Amino acid sequence: MPVHSLATVFGNISSSQLIVGAITFALIIFVKAWAGGRKCTWERDWKGKMILVVASPTTTIITLIDTLLHLPSPPQILFLPDTKSPLPESLLTLLHTIKLSSISKNPSAQLHCESLPLTPESIRNFVIKWNSSPVQMVGEGGRRVDCIIFGKGWEVDKSNFLSNLTKNEKEEEIINWDNNQFKFHFLNSFLPLLLKSPLERDIRIIQLISPTWSSALPALASSLNNLTKEEGEKTKKIRKLDLINGTGKKNLESLLCFKHFQIILDTLEAIQRGKVKPIPNPEKPEENLKVRDTNVKSNIKSISVIMPWARDEVLKGSLVSSPLSKLSWILFYPLILILTPSSKSTVQSILFALSAPVREGTIDDTPKVAEQGKEIYEQRRNGVAGGDVIRDCGVVDLPPVLSDPVLAKAVYEELEKQVEKGVKESQTKSKLQKAQ
Secondary structure (H helix, E strand, C coil), X not given: CHHHHHHHHHCXXXXXXXXXXXXXXXXXXXXXXXXXXXXXXXXXXXXXXXEEEECCCCHHXXXXXXXXXXCCCCCEEEEECCCCCCCCHHHHHHHHHHHHHHHHXXXXXXXXXXXXXXXXXXXXXXXXXXXCCCHHHCECCECCCCEEEECCCCCCCHHHHCCEEEECCCCCEEEECCHHHHHHHHHHHHHHHHHCCCCCCCEEEEEEECHHXXXXXXXXXXXXXXXXXXXXXXXXXXXXXXXXXXXHHHHHHHHHHHHHHHHHHXXXXXXXXXXXXXXXXXXXXXXXXXXECCCCCCCEEEEEEECCCCHHHHHHHHHCCCHHHHHHHHHCHHHHHHHCCCHHHHCHHHHHHHHCCECCCCCCCCCEECCCCCCEECHHHCCECCCCEECCCCEECCCHHHHCHHHHHXXXXXXXXXXXXXXXXXXXXXXXXXXX
């Protein structure tokens, strides 16, 4: 019967129409494959290693966790969503399903989950608990960490701008970090634990960057500061154009902060090895400048990954606001499926940042041929180093303004002041609550 039904449907179609249909179908497949981008071809042995995934439970993050747990040598994963405790049953059910699916194929796969809201108190409590593990359960350098993935802040979402002070049901003021403040506080609180790790251990700190970052480049000279408290109160009425530009500005700030953070890591490593030498100051001969050996690199590498235009996290937040736009989204969704990458394609650059080998030295763009008849060696897709920016499974260069160390230092120090102020306020409130 199916054969007869198909014959009835397609029996009156001419051969020319079939050829056009076949070409159209092939074109759709080609466009879909092109929109998905490159795939990561590197595989890394993650057996016995630990990855911290600090992110909201979005489609991309869930796909990333599922992909990592189904690797031949899967890592241990500690998922830290910014959801208040207790975690929703729907999230726990989903994570439990992923864990059972991976364990059935590889018993060494491990997935754990714990709430980590964007507050100073939650970071302090997490670091205390991390340090309080029994001695017999950890190594000499403490509990092992091989990678930290910051997967929040790249989505085009109003919640990324809701920072500063909010009130809970008891009308008690609570300090809430925005994404950049949270990353800064978490990294600086966790840094002493990372520095104790053996030098041969490759530790990667990865942040996800929104593809909207380039929209904020024209306004970089005028403002790179966070939204003010008054602007934060107006985010409910924010226009979509402002939302895209606001997300881009915050991600530019993230790029600059990670650039300066890598300089700090390399400097600490140079100091530890005694590779910081004094040289005369040309402006003040009576003083000396301390200059580090730029060839010394830290085993802790900060890497930024520019994400593609994911349909759920970026495109939907950029386009859908009014009832008419929601209807248009539904009508054009088949076309969106073709022109945007799937969640499995979206995570490929993250997998590249996680698994690509360490690159020594700087990138030489001069094409090199290893042997006659061999393909050209692509250095940008064959390794990563601290401070690299990844896009489409390869290292990319940013505009010169984002390579300015003075600007990166200024943005880093401004963020440091904000975090110090918030931590002091949090500690003061905590003492007052205990005194009561």
